[in-house]
Amino acid sequence: MLNFSEIKIVHIDDHLLFAQGVYSLIGTESFIQELAHAQSFKKGLEEVKRIQPDIILLDYFLPDSDGIASIRELKKVSVSSKIILLTMESNPNIVDKCKMEGAIGYLPKSISKKALIQALNNAIEGIPTFPESTGENTQGSETYSKLNILSKREKEIAYLIAEGLTSAEIAEKLFLSDLTVNTHRRNLIQKLGLKNSAQLVAFVENQKFMKS
Structure with a gap:
């Protein structure tokens, strides 16, 4: 059961086809008030300033920024936005750094619709969604x-x-x-x-x- 009604999302990813795929999965869902997309961090920052979204979906590697720098800048312009990395980058050190910088989630691009919606729900509730720890594995x-x-x-x-x-x-x-x-x-x-x-x-x- 979803614990939110309508939410605004900004998705920052330079891969247009993937962004279109995300939109096709959740863009027309009733709980989405707005789902904006930007193909660069610069454009994404502008969209976040304009929309003040509930959630930011962020690719780690962008043509003009990396995930750590992106998180820091995004948090300056929209303090209340929950940041979820949606990326193919799987280095556990990077995952930990993103968590330390204040990201609330870190998801693979292979994630299913059901799991993505659950992660959005978790973010709204303030519950982190991260890969299983590899420290003891x-x-x-x-x-x-x-x-x-x-x-x-x-x-x-x-x-x-x-x-x-x-x-x-x-x-x-x-x-x-x-x-x-x-x-x-x-x-x-x-x-x-x-x-x-x-x-x-x-x-x-x-x-x-x-x-x-």
């Missing part, structure tokens, strides 16, 4: 360590592969060639020390992020 730490060697694009493709998309579907979604996606797929498997795409899917699925 060496397997989890190893997973994070391996993810750190991947580029942002490689992480993006890894998540799409885990969602079951074919190379052709990924190429169409990301406006890449099939050859480029297949090259990324091979590089992912090699970098992570895996044998095939099936192991890559299992690797992504075994991460310690919240699942619905």
Whole structure:
């Protein structure tokens, strides 16, 4: 059961297709009063100043800022806004830093609609939503360590592969060639020390992020 009525959200993410996906998931829900999107931190800051949203959904890496600096600036212009990182970046040190800077949530871009709405509900209630701690889990730490060697694009493709998309579907979604996606797929498997795409899917699925 939702514990809020209408809320205003600003989503800051330079990936337009992903932002459109978020809008398609929750943009027309009855509890959304406004869902604005900005493709850069500068534009996002302007939207936050204008709207004074209840919640800010924030990608960690932006063309003109990083998550830590973004959180600090956003809190200056909208003290009451709850900040949730919605990102592919999974470094546990970064997760901890975002928490220390005052973010109330840290979610993977592979999150389901149900889990996203629950995280929004938690934020309104002041309840944090973060990945499970890896401090006492060496397997989890190893997973994070391996993810750190991947580029942002490689992480993006890894998540799409885990969602079951074919190379052709990924190429169409990301406006890449099939050859480029297949090259990324091979590089992912090699970098992570895996044998095939099936192991890559299992690797992504075994991460310690919240699942619905």
